[in-house]
Amino acid sequence: MSRGVGKALESALKEKDIPEKTVHRKGIDIFSNRCRRAIFSELTLSPCMNIAEISRRTEIKANTAGWHIERLIKSSYIVERRVGGRRIYFPEGLVPSEDVTLFYTLNQFPVRVLLSLVFGNPGNSQSELSEKSKMSHQSVSKTMIYLVSKELISSVSDGSHIRYYPTKLLSDKSENFYNRSKRYTEFLLKKLKEGGGREPKIVKKSVERIILELGPKRGEYTMEIGINPYMTFL
Amino acid sequence: MNKIKSGIFGLNPLLDGGINENSATVVIGCSGAGKTTFATQFIRRGLESGQEGIFVSLDENKEQIIREAVEMGWKSIVDYIEDEHLVFIDASGLEFSTFIKKELPSFVADWKGANARISIDPLTPVMWAVTDRYEQRELIGFMLKETRKVGTVLATLEEHGTAGDLSGTETVIPMYLADSVIHLKSYLDSESGLQRKLKIVKCRNSRHSKMEHKYSIMKGLGLVVNPGGARTPPSRDVPTQVRKMLEENKGRIPSSVHQRLLEVLEELRDEDFMEMSPEDIIEEIITEYED
Missing domain, CATH: 1.10.10.10 (Winged helix-like DNA-binding domain superfamily/Winged helix DNA-binding domain)
Structure with a gap:
C-alpha cells in the first residue's frame, strides 16, 4: 500500500491558488x-x-x-x-x-488521423493505413493497439492481414x-x-x-x- | 465485493458484512444525529486495520473534532496524527470544489489504489459552492467517482427542513450518486424523549437491512446500533427444496439454464421467494422452458 496520500492531499489543497471570486x-x-x-x-x-x-x-x-x-x-x-x-x-x-x-486522446495527431481513416475506410489493413497516413508501420501499429484497447476500433484477422473496423463506442x-x-x-x-x-x-x-x-x-x-x-x- | 468493517458496533450485519471497499457512502442526518462521530469511527476502524485516514473537515475545525474524539474515548488519535497515518484537512466548500474541478484528476492519477479511508464532513458546503443543480450533480458525481479510486469514501450530509424528508435537491443528488446511503434519524418524541433510529436507504450489491434500527451515542464507544434480528442466520429451506426439485426435473429444462439456476440458488434465501412455495417456483421454471 502506498503511504502518504493524506499529506499529499493536504499539500495539494494548500498549494492551490484559490481563485478570486x-x-x-x-x-x-x-x-x-x-x-x-x-x-x-x-x-x-x-x-x-x-x-x-x-x-x-x-x-x-x-x-x-x-x-x-x-x-x-x-x-x-x-x-x-x-x-x-x-x-x-x-x-x-x-x-x-x-x-x-x-x-484528449481523440485530439492527438496520430489518433485523429488513423481514426478518421478507419471510419472513412472500414476494413483497411495496417499497411494500407500506413500508406494513406504516411506514418511508419511502427507508429500505426502502436496507435492501433492503443485504439483497440480503448474499444474505439476492433481488429479482425483475415488470415494474411489484420483489418480494422470502427466500433459503436463513439456513435453510441x-x-x-x-x-x-x-x-x-x-x-x-x-x-x-x-x-x-x-x-x-x-x-x-x-x-x-x-x-x-x-x-x-x-x-x-x-x-x-x-x-x-x-x-x-x- | 470486498467488505470492510464500518467501525460502528452493530452496523456491519445490517450492511451485509460491512461497507463496500472503494465505494462512496453518504451518511445523512440532522444536527446532533452523530454524523461527525460516525465519520470519525469509520476512520478509526481503518487506522486500526493499517489503512491511512484522511478527514476533510469543511465545517468544524480540526481541534474541535480531535477534542470530541478524545472525549469519546479515542485518545490515541493524537498518535495517529503525529505518525501521519491520519491527516486532518481544513478546507472551505469553495476551496474543495475548486480542487475537485482542477486538481483532483491529477491527484488521483498519482494516488490511485492507495486504499485509504476518506471522510468528508460535511459534503453540504461543496454542494453550495455551485448554485446550478446540473453543476452540483456533475461536481459531486465526479468527486465520488474519482475519490473511490484512492480509497473508501464516507461523506456526511446535513439534513435540512422536515425531519425524515430526503426529497430535497441537496440530499437527492448525493443519494443518487453514492453507493450506499445511511440515514440517521434523531428526533424528540413527546412521550419517550429523544429517539435515534438508523436506516440503510441503499447499499449497492448487498443484502442490507430494510428496517429502522435504534442506535445510541455512548461515551467511549460512539455510535452503537441495535441490529435486532439481523444477526439471526437466514433460513434457506426454500432454495434447498427448489434445488432438490430441479435435480428431479433435470431433463425438462435446458442444461445450461439448469446449471445457472443451481448457481443462483446458492445465494438465495427464503425471504427472496416471498410467499411462493418450491412447487410454484419449479412449475414456473418448467412452464417457461417447456414447449
Whole structure:
C-alpha cells in the first residue's frame, strides 16, 4: 500500500491558488473579440486540447491564445484540467467528466488521423493505413493497439492481414448525448443572456452544432458552437 | 465485493458484512444525529486495520473534532496524527470544489489504489459552492467517482427542513450518486424523549437491512446500533427444496439454464421467494422452458 496520500492531499489543497471570486463578465463583452470566439468555438467542436493544439487549429499565436483562454476561464466559459501532466481546456458543462481523457486522446495527431481513416475506410489493413497516413508501420501499429484497447476500433484477422473496423463506442455515446446537448444549449444561452445586452439568437441548428447571433446590435457577429463533440470524430 | 468493517458496533450485519471497499457512502442526518462521530469511527476502524485516514473537515475545525474524539474515548488519535497515518484537512466548500474541478484528476492519477479511508464532513458546503443543480450533480458525481479510486469514501450530509424528508435537491443528488446511503434519524418524541433510529436507504450489491434500527451515542464507544434480528442466520429451506426439485426435473429444462439456476440458488434465501412455495417456483421454471 502506498503511504502518504493524506499529506499529499493536504499539500495539494494548500498549494492551490484559490481563485478570486468567479468573475461573471458580461456574456456579450467576452465574445466581442474574434480570437475568443474562434477559440471557444473550436473547443466546443473538439474539446480537451492543450494551448499548442488550440493555437495550431485557430492560427492564433500560443501566447495570445493563452491570454484569451485565461479570460474564458475567469468568465466560467471554459475549464482547465491536467491530463498526463498537460493542461487541457474544454467548455464548462459540455464534456462528461469521465470522457475528458477520451477527448484528449481523440485530439492527438496520430489518433485523429488513423481514426478518421478507419471510419472513412472500414476494413483497411495496417499497411494500407500506413500508406494513406504516411506514418511508419511502427507508429500505426502502436496507435492501433492503443485504439483497440480503448474499444474505439476492433481488429479482425483475415488470415494474411489484420483489418480494422470502427466500433459503436463513439456513435453510441453520440446518440446518448442528445439530452446533454439540449441542456448545454440551454445553459449557454442562459449564461450569455445573463451577461446583459440583447438576447442571443439561434440562427441555425443541427444535432451537432448551433450558430448563434450575438452582439450589442443583433447580427453584429455570429459564433458556431458544437453541442455534440462526439460527432466531430465520427 | 470486498467488505470492510464500518467501525460502528452493530452496523456491519445490517450492511451485509460491512461497507463496500472503494465505494462512496453518504451518511445523512440532522444536527446532533452523530454524523461527525460516525465519520470519525469509520476512520478509526481503518487506522486500526493499517489503512491511512484522511478527514476533510469543511465545517468544524480540526481541534474541535480531535477534542470530541478524545472525549469519546479515542485518545490515541493524537498518535495517529503525529505518525501521519491520519491527516486532518481544513478546507472551505469553495476551496474543495475548486480542487475537485482542477486538481483532483491529477491527484488521483498519482494516488490511485492507495486504499485509504476518506471522510468528508460535511459534503453540504461543496454542494453550495455551485448554485446550478446540473453543476452540483456533475461536481459531486465526479468527486465520488474519482475519490473511490484512492480509497473508501464516507461523506456526511446535513439534513435540512422536515425531519425524515430526503426529497430535497441537496440530499437527492448525493443519494443518487453514492453507493450506499445511511440515514440517521434523531428526533424528540413527546412521550419517550429523544429517539435515534438508523436506516440503510441503499447499499449497492448487498443484502442490507430494510428496517429502522435504534442506535445510541455512548461515551467511549460512539455510535452503537441495535441490529435486532439481523444477526439471526437466514433460513434457506426454500432454495434447498427448489434445488432438490430441479435435480428431479433435470431433463425438462435446458442444461445450461439448469446449471445457472443451481448457481443462483446458492445465494438465495427464503425471504427472496416471498410467499411462493418450491412447487410454484419449479412449475414456473418448467412452464417457461417447456414447449
